[in-house]
Amino acid sequence: MKKEINIVWLKRDIRSQDHQPLYEAEQAAIPYVIIYCFEPNLISYPDVSLRHLRFIYHSILDLNKSLEVFGRKVIVFHNDAIRVFQYLNTLNFKIATIFSYQESGTEITWQRDKEISTYLKGQRIEWREYQKNGVIRGIRNRQGWDKYWYTTMSMPVLRNNYTKQTILQFENPFPLNDDFEAELLQYPEYFQPAGEIYAWKYLNSFVEKRGKDYHRFISKPRESRTSCTRLSPYLAFGNLSIRQAVRFIKSHPNFSFNKRAFTGAITRMKWHDHFIQKFEVECAYEKRCINKGYELLERKINSGHLIKWKTGQTGFPLVDACMRCLHTTGWINFRMRAMVVSFLCHHLDQDWRTGAYHLAKLFLDYEPGIHYPQIQMQAGTTGVNIIRIYNPLKQSKDHDPKGIFIKKWVPELQNVPEQFIHEPNNMTTLDESFCGVKIGVDYPRPIINLSEAGKKASLKIWGHRKNELVRLEKNRIVKTHVRPNSRKK
Numbered sequence: 001m002k003k004e005i006n007i008v009w010l011k012r013d014i015r016s017q018d019h020q021p022l023y024e025a026e027q028a029a030i031p032y033v034i035i036y037c038f039e040p041n042l043i044s045y046p047d048v049s050l051r052h053l054r055f056i057y058h059s060i061l062d063l064n065k066s067l068e069v070f071g072r073k074v075i076v077f078h079n080d081a082i083r084v085f086q087y088l089n090t091l092n093f094k095i096a097t098i099f100s101y102q103e104s105g106t107e108i109t110w111q112r113d114k115e116i117s118t119y120l121k122g123q124r125i126e127w128r129e130y131q132k133n134g135v136i137r138g139i140r141n142r143q144g145w146d147k148y149w150y151t152t153m154s155m156p157v158l159r160n161n162y163t164k165q166t167i168l169q170f171e172n173p174f175p176l177n178d179d180f181e182a183e184l185l186q187y188p189e190y191f192q193p194a195g196e197i198y199a200w201k202y203l204n205s206f207v208e209k210r211g212k213d214y215h216r217f218i219s220k221p222r223e224s225r226t227s228c229t230r231l232s233p234y235l236a237f238g239n240l241s242i243r244q245a246v247r248f249i250k251s252h253p254n255f256s257f258n259k260r261a262f263t264g265a266i267t268r269m270k271w272h273d274h275f276i277q278k279f280e281v282e283c284a285y286e287k288r289c290i291n292k293g294y295e296l297l298e299r300k301i302n303s304g305h306l307i308k309w310k311t312g313q314t315g316f317p318l319v320d321a322c323m324r325c326l327h328t329t330g331w332i333n334f335r336m337r338a339m340v341v342s343f344l345c346h347h348l349d350q351d352w353r354t355g356a357y358h359l360a361k362l363f364l365d366y367e368p369g370i371h372y373p374q375i376q377m378q379a380g381t382t383g384v385n386i387i388r389i390y391n392p393l394k395q396s397k398d399h400d401p402k403g404i405f406i407k408k409w410v411p412e413l414q415n416v417p418e419q420f421i422h423e424p425n426n427m428t429t430l431d432e433s434f435c436g437v438k439i440g441v442d443y444p445r446p447i448i449n450l451s452e453a454g455k456k457a458s459l460k461i462w463g464h465r466k467n468e469l470v471r472l473e474k475n476r477i478v479k480t481h482v483r484p485n486s487r488k489k
């Protein structure tokens with residue numbers, strides 16, 4: 001008779017603690033292997049970039065360090081998960097159960113999961129999927145969601161204990177090839193380091209000292225880099241669970257001294273699940289407007305403007321600084337994300353889909369469930385939220401008054417005096433010669449007339465709210481995604 005084994009399939013949950021699939025595999029008391037699949041079908045999708053794969057790989061290496069003493073390690077395959085399961089099923093073991101978390105991903109991950117589910121059923125292999133964070137599968141509306149979230153967060157974190165196990169020997173026909181692995185091993189120093197150990201370092205430093213000014217600096221492009229939690233990539237790839245973060249912050253002795261700041265961070269962790277819950281219910285939001293009525297809004301692609309937006313060459317210093325900073329570091333704060341999307345969709349009058357994958361690739365913390373609903377909120381295509389058109393000039397003066405952030409990321413403007421840093425285009429030739437920069441040559445002139453574009457955008461997007469389909473859709477969206485206590489009477 002074949003020896004029985006179980007499999008723990010890691011996806012966006014690369015950690016050793018508060019991990020239910022690993023916990024259940026230990027409880028089952030039969031040998032198990034832990035696997036991760038770099039799936040060509042998924043990694044060639046337009047939302048994935050090398051920075052994400054590097055973060056994942058380094059998270060796995062970090063996890064392996066914790067597992068080493070138990071004789072365990074994550075087995076990494078470079079093939080689609082279905083092929084990996086088919087292969088594992090040919091070995092001299094009988095696969096009893098596959099343990100994993102539910103994934104609230106893009107449509108391609110749902111299709112993958114459906115294919116795997118059909119295959120496993122046919123092979124009489126059980127697949128147990130567990131709820132991830134506070135996101136509930138199969139709900140039709142938000143009745144009771146808030147209460148359930150708080151209940152989930154108040155439950156103790158799972159303490160994972162590991163037994164020693166001799167490594168189950170089998171050949172891996174789908175290893176990472178040497179070139180790919182060499183690429184993954186390189187890790188640019190500007191990115192937040194990956195893995196559970198660093199996740200806890202960031203969490204600790206937030207509660208110990210960085211977080212006290214969280215609420216004051218949250219919208220500042222420079223200061224927020226230190227005062228925000230910076231947990232997003234760790235939460236996105238599951239180096240940390242939401243519950244671990246929430247409980248740690250809440251129970252820390254510094255909580256009572258920093259109530260406003262820390263409560264603000266916890267509220268956003270609830271938003272994390274709230275947004276992913278929307279996507280769990282309707283992953284089509286990756287590709288179509290949340291409010292179908294906005295599909296009728298006409299927007300002509302302007303590829304010249306798009307390239308300038310993507311490369312940080314719009315002539316609006318704060319927008320350009322943000323885009324360039326993202327290229328190098330993979331992170332900007334919420335307000336700046338909202339501003340660059342608002343600029344793209346409103347001032348440049350471009351469809352949100354023209355920038356969605358580009359930003360997904362740049363964000364080290366790319367999380368589909370937050371990303372697409374947030375982009376659509378900023379683009380004004382939900383039809384339920386207040387539409388905010390962020391004026392990049394005002395944002396610049398309010399949140400980077402001395403232009404320190406701008407000068408770091410747009411070095412051409414290094415010597416531009418404070419009075420012109422937000423609008424270098426206003427300099428005279430004499431001013432330009434004083435600071436050694438020629439606008440239109442060294443740094444672009446603004447690609448649009450800001451105030452005209454802002455007015456036009458406002459009329460267009462607000463005007464479209466009166467559309468019949470937009471109004472009909474609004475009712476559907478409120479019923480499905482809005483928590484009863486947040487609905488306007």
Ligand SMILES: Cc1cc2nc3c(=O)[nH]c(=O)nc-3n(C[C@H](O)[C@H](O)[C@H](O)COP(=O)(O)OP(=O)(O)OC[C@H]3O[C@@H](n4cnc5c(N)ncnc54)[C@H](O)[C@@H]3O)c2cc1C
Nearest residue numbers: 228229230231232268269271272334337338366367371374
């Ligand atoms: C257009 C756009 C796209 C975005 N795409 C992503 C994305 O792909 N991945 C991602 O994690 N966040 C995304 N956000 C939300 C937010 O900007 C980031 O979560 C935040 O800047 C991450 O930094 P932090 O960890 O220091 O956040 P903190 O402010 O310290 O918040 C703590 C955690 O709460 C969650 N959170 C914070 N703000 C939000 C929010 N507005 N909505 C939902 N959850 C939130 C995140 O998990 C974050 O790590 C996006 C926002 C916008 C406007």
